Amino acid sequence: MLSAEDRDAKDRELDAGRHPGELLAFFDIKPGMKVAELGAGTGYTAELLARRVGPKGKVFAQNPKFVLEKFAEKPWSERLKKPVMKPVVRVDREFDDPLPKEAKNLDAVFLVLFYHDTYWMEIDRAKMNAAIFKALKPGGVFAVVDHSAAEGHGSKDVKTLHRIEEKLVKEEIEAAGFQLEGEGHFLRNPKDTLDWNDAPSASADKRGTSDRFVLKFKKPAG
Numbered sequence: 001m002l003s004a005e006d007r008d009a010k011d012r013e014l015d016a017g018r019h020p021g022e023l024l025a026f027f028d029i030k031p032g033m034k035v036a037e038l039g040a041g042t043g044y045t046a047e048l049l050a051r052r053v054g055p056k057g058k059v060f061a062q063n064p065k066f067v068l069e070k071f072a073e074k075p076w077s078e079r080l081k082k083p084v085m086k087p088v089v090r091v092d093r094e095f096d097d098p099l100p101k102e103a104k105n106l107d108a109v110f111l112v113l114f115y116h117d118t119y120w121m122e123i124d125r126a127k128m129n130a131a132i133f134k135a136l137k138p139g140g141v142f143a144v145v146d147h148s149a150a151e152g153h154g155s156k157d158v159k160t161l162h163r164i165e166e167k168l169v170k171e172e173i174e175a176a177g178f179q180l181e182g183e184g185h186f187l188r189n190p191k192d193t194l195d196w197n198d199a200p201s202a203s204a205d206k207r208g209t210s211d212r213f214v215l216k217f218k219k220p221a222g
Helices: 009-018 020-026 044-053 065-079 125-135 166-175 200-206
Strands: 034-038 058-063 088-092 106-112 136-147 179-184 212-218
Touching (some): 009 020, 009 044, 020 044, 020 179, 020 212, 034 044, 034 125, 044 058, 044 088, 044 106, 058 065, 065 088, 125 166, 136 166, 166 179, 166 212
Parallel strands (some): 058 088, 106 136
Antiparallel strands (some): 136 212, 179 212
């Protein structure tokens, strides 16, 4: 899948820092699944999900107006023209009400490197997390990946360094009724000093080297 000839060169360059094979395996994404991604951006992860779930699956890929206007509209629209993106449903909605009514009984919802942005964008995260909880089937997975902030920093660095403290994310999502099922360590980097801006436009040659936490939350089955 990762070696498919129709994958963009820029996506392949990101693979070394993103570990996409391990990501899809950790969250147990399989053909035929119905999933969603919030903050899909230009579609790197959305395309991976589309390839994985295949023609019998579905991917609801959401972007808010701000993201589309700032950087994503053109590359996202171009990506959606690729045949492999056929399972993808483009969703233009805001984060506090991110998914359409037909996005229900989902197997998984992904939020990759974007939870911190919901802070400085002043999103009602309690409302967002409740909407995600509602859209998932019992036992469904909420997959969260983000850049680590230093211990005790909470949300202090969300706009300046694009980082958030893992503890805070866990607390907020568990407050929405989710249970922490597992943590992935394949994006950890203990050498990261946690004091530099890891946004794509600012990280330069450090891109893909930040310490990132990978959290698997589940909607209780009962």
